[in-house]
Structures are given as structure tokens and as C-alpha cells.
Amino acid sequence: MSQGNIDVTHDREFLDERPVCTVLEALNRISGKWAIGILLNVSHGPARFTELERAVPGISRRMLTLTLRNLERDGLISRTVYATVPPKVEYRATGMAVELYDSLTALTAWAERHRETIAGSREAYDREHGRPAGADADC
């Protein structure tokens, strides 16, 4: 294209619709405060309920259960029950989840590369403006 006269409207606002939706789909099933933490843990090998409870600091039993169920429903983890006493349940990452793990690595790298910059940007922003944006203390 280029030089022509047909170069209408810096061509934006249309090529997004799909990708946005797809990414959103992806994000939706790894959303919530706990899904990622669980996924990362389970990717290292099978884990039991209580192990995960300890491994994901701050999670409640309720949230662990709910998140686990949703991940299972989406096929990101498998759940194996051993009919023993006391009960034993093992959670494993599926192939899909392992691939996702690899993708998350890119995000991790990005976050680490820019951790400082972002913190600085926030400070600067908060210094000149009040502090209207949401306050963050965790992590």
C-alpha cells in the first residue's frame, strides 16, 4: 500500500477485534489472584491439595478449591483421586498448561526487565499528581 491515495484512516481500530478477544480468552482462564500461582507450582510436578495450600502463600482453602476446579474444567490441570485413608488427591499440569507455562516465562522476563522502571514511573507520577491511581503494597 503506501503512497497511494487509498491510504484511508491510518488503518487502525479494526485489526484488533479478533486478537483482543483471543488474548482476553487466554487471560480469562489464568485470571484471578491464584490461577498463576497454582499453575506454576503444578508445572513442576504433581502436587497435593495441602501442598498447594502451603506453596501458594496467602490462598484460602475456598479459593484453592475454586481455582483448582476452574482450571480442571478448562483442561489445564488433571485431578487424580486415590481411594486411600486418609484421602489423597494429586493435581498435575496438562500439556496445554505446560505450554502456557512457557508463555508466562516471557511475561516474567518482561516484568523483571522493567521492574525498576515501572516502580520509578509510579513514584514520579504520584509525585506530580496526587495519588489517584490504586495504591499497591503487595509483592
Add this chain to the structure above:
Amino acid sequence: MSQGNIDVTHDREFLDERPVCTVLEALNRISGKWAIGILLNVSHGPARFTELERAVPGISRRMLTLTLRNLERDGLISRTVYATVPPKVEYRATGMAVELYDSLTALTAWAERHRETIAGSREAYDREHGRPAGADADC
């Protein structure tokens, strides 16, 4: 506790703490229903407020403003005001955001690769269990 075995807990639950937190940091600033949509749009070139409002289907003025402010605060977008009449404001992705865009591509690819599988997994899950997990209709 464990059966007098020395092979303590297939060594898990520790190597996570950091990565989880880092990824969470990353996810936190691209979280919310709208950040991604805005980021993707802005990554194609500078965009004005109203353009974004049209480009991100379903977003409200309020949410557009809030998300824009937060992204600016984190240094992911820049805001340029032109003292003209009527007012003109341009938003651009920073280098950081562009790098993030690349990372999101991995997620997009993942979502597209497994779209079918996930949908199937959900159907199957909902068929044998009731449908306790959150219902989803969007996208």
C-alpha cells in the same frame, strides 16, 4: 510425618515464591478487562481518546479514562496534550509496552492453538458435573 523417608517432598514449594510474584506484578498491570485492548490498539501507533473509545468495543468513558491513567502511571503509555481547540490528546505505547505486546503474542498463539480443546474440556466437564463453575458467554 513422612514415612521415615529422607526424600523430602519432591523438592517443591520454594522455587516459586519469586517467579509467582513477578508474574503477578506483570499481570497486575495488564489486568482489568480493558488494559489489553487499549495496549494492543496503542501499539499500532498513536491514538486519540475518542478513537480508543470506538476501537475498544464496549468500554465506557470512565473505564477508558481510568485504565489510561493507570497505564500512564506505570509508564506503559505516554499522554500528549495539544493545546488546540477542540482539545487533542494522543496516547502512545512506550518501548516497554511494545515489548509487552510481543509477549502477549505468545499468549494469543497459545489461546488460538487450544481454543477448541478448552471449549471441549468445558463441555465435557459440565456434562458430567452440574455446571458449578462460572458460566461464560462472552467472546
Add this chain to the structure above:
DNA sequence: CAGAATCCCCCATGATACTG
């Protein structure tokens, strides 16, 4: 051990209206 069931609160988001 691995959950299920309840109650409750808060914050992100939506709807609506006003303005430099």
C-alpha cells in the same frame, strides 16, 4: 486430608450526568 456450605464485604465496573 480434601473438600463443601454459608455469610459477608469490598472493589472493579457500569450508568448517568455535568464541563473546560
Add this chain to the structure above:
DNA sequence: CAGTATCATGGGGGATTCTG
């Protein structure tokens, strides 16, 4: 055009209790 100000809400998430 590019916002701000207010009010209302819903569901994500926490605390607690009960069970196979």
C-alpha cells in the same frame, strides 16, 4: 473533544464452620 463527578451493583474473594 476529552474528560470529571456520583451513584449503584455484582461477584470475586476472605473468614468461618461442618464433613466423608
